[in-house]
Amino acid sequence: MNLTVFGIGYVGLVQAAVLAEVGHEVVCVDIDEKKVERLNQGLVPIFEPGLEALVRENHAAGRIRFTTDAAAAVKHGQIQMIAVGTPPGEDGSADLKYVLAVAETIGREMDSAKIVVGKSTVPVGTCEKVKARIAATLKKRGREDLSFDVASNPEFLKEGSAVADCMKPDRIIVGTSSEDTEMVMRELYAPFNRNHEKMIVMDVRSAEFTKYAANCMLATKISFMNEMANLAEQLGADIEEVRKGIGSDPRIGYHFIYPGLGYGGSCFPKDVRALIKTAEGVKFDAKLLRAVEERNNAQKSVLFDKVNHYFKGALKGKTFAVWGLAFKPNTDDMREAPARTLMEALWAAGAKVQAYDPEAMQECQAIYGLRDDLLLCGTKEAALRGADALLICTEWKSFRAPSFDALKDALTTPVVFDGRNLYDPKVIARYGIEYFSIGRMAA
Ligand code: NAD
Known part of the structure; x- marks a missing residue:
């Protein structure tokens, strides 16, 4: 099938590459000229396991193309997939300017029947707005004869395993009340639906809402567990034991109940805020979601509070090693990453940071530029040298089994503040290292 994808970000690029891999002819269009130019040179702008090879192979085979020429791109696809960003507006609600700009482009450039598919995470009612914008644009052109439909098809990939998630989706949600559109969507996703029925078809509004409900449920699990962890510390209980204890109940399960430094990334924070705003719009008080965010x-x-308490507020002039900058492992994404909150608080207190992350160093450089109080180090060992403490923000696999002897030697003060509970307090204590983690007492 011929497919046009608007927006070559995490979602657009990964979905486009995966759909090209199974044989569809995909044209990707973005307004970011540099991104398009780099992709045409075979350079993949984001890190996702398996993505670079997939993009290169399908690009070489001519099944995926990248362009800024929206007019030609619209003409290519029977399906027009919208995967542009929906960042938070000033009041926290989802800003739809990019989505509606694409709707206008489609209305302006289409010259045959189209099925427009909303992949971006958008508030309930957005597909209706997209439909209205395309219809108004066609009317202006005097081309109301051109038929189109708008379906919702929210994306559930996880950064860090995005390619695998798209190759083997848990479910494919399609919001449409048109049988024809449903048939086209079934054909598009047929290669992913061969052994098990993955597609769940529902009305458009329910599909739009499903995406928010899923992300808010996951964010709620994280905030719940963090609340339990903070309480466990006060009560002298060990949250890691509690986690195993409750996870063994199949109604609870082990997924997504790890205590830590809070959720970050481009989705959970903005989607929780956006749903709170949506609720406000219909005069519904989303009490639970407000608490999750708080x-x-x-x-x-x-x-930061633990570090500040340990050093009795005397952080000025101190140097801290920070391991992990990305908001989670296997990605270079630092949007709303807990490491940013931590580093910014350390800088405000007059401290310096020596940071290392396996993938997010360039991203960190791009966000903060050159500054005297940030040294980006080539290895995790280099980040430790002469630092007053080690602070861990992301649970990368390569941080799980360091040489504790070398770690102790490199630090000026042998103390570790672990925001991801990577180590056994008893083991690290044997090395003479002080250890503070989340929801556990020091050994
Ligand atoms: P992103 O910021 O990585 O990419 C968005 C891309 O859209 C950018 O390259 C931008 O230049 C491009 N763009 C903006 N306006 C455009 C236009 N008029 N025409 C063509 N391209 C345009 O965003 P993302 O992380 O891929 O997220 C996209 C959507 O998918 C969001 O709604 C997000 O909430 C949702 N989503 C994201 C994830 C995730 O893990 N990142 C997962 C599921 C859903």
């Missing part, structure tokens, strides 16, 4: 905001400061 707990998360507070959780991002937990590690």
Whole structure:
């Protein structure tokens, strides 16, 4: 099938590459000229396991193309997939300017029937707005004869395993009330639906809402567990034991109940805020979601508070090693990452940071530029040299089994503040290292 994808970000690029891999002819269009130019040179702008090879192979085979020429791109696809950003507006609600700009482009350039598919995470009612914008643009052109439909098809990939998630989706949600559109969507996703029925078809509004409900549920699990962790510390309980204890109940399960520094990234924070705003719009008080967000905001400061308490507020002139900058492992994404809150608080207190992350160093440089109080180090060992403490923000695999002897030798003060509970307090204590983690007493 011929497919046009608007927006070559995490979602657009990964979905486009995966759909090209199974044989569809995909044209990707973006307004970012540099991104398009780099992709045409075979350079993939984001890190996702398996993505670079997939993009290169399908590009070489001519199944995926990148362009800024929206007019030609619209003409290519029977399906027009919208995967542009929906960042938070000033009041926290989802800003739809990019989505509606694409709708206008489609209305302006289409010259045959189209099925427009909303992949971006958008508030309930957005597909209707997209439909209205395309219809108004066609009317202006005097081309109301051109038929189109708008379906919702929210994306559930996880950064860090985005390619695998798209190759083997848990579910494919399609919001449409048109049988024809449903048939086209079934054909598009047929290669992913061969053994098990993955597609769940529902009305458009329910599909739009499903995405928010899923992300808010996951954010709630994280905030709940962080609340339990903070309480466990006060009560002298070990949250890691509690986690195993409750996870063994199949109604609870082990997924997504790890205590830590709060959720970050480009989705959970903005989607929780956007749903709170949507609720306000219909005069519904989303009490639970407001609490989820409040707990998360507070959780991002937990590690700084521990460090500040340990050093009795005398952080000025101190140097801290920070391991992990990305908001989670296997990505270079630092949007709303807890490491940012921590580093910014350390800088405000007059401290310096020596940071290392396996993938997010360039991203960190791009966000903060050159500054005297940030040294980006080539290895995790280099970040430790002469630092007053080690602070861990992301649970990368390569941080899980360091040489504790070398770690102790490199630090000026042998103390570790671990925001991801990577180590056994008893083991690290044997090396003579002081250890503070989340929801556990020091050994
Ligand atoms: P992103 O910021 O990585 O990429 C968005 C891209 O859209 C950018 O390259 C931008 O230049 C481009 N763009 C903006 N306006 C455009 C236009 N008029 N025409 C063509 N391109 C345009 O965003 P993302 O992380 O891929 O997220 C996209 C959407 O998917 C969001 O709604 C997000 O909430 C949702 N989503 C994201 C994830 C995730 O893990 N990142 C997962 C599921 C859903």
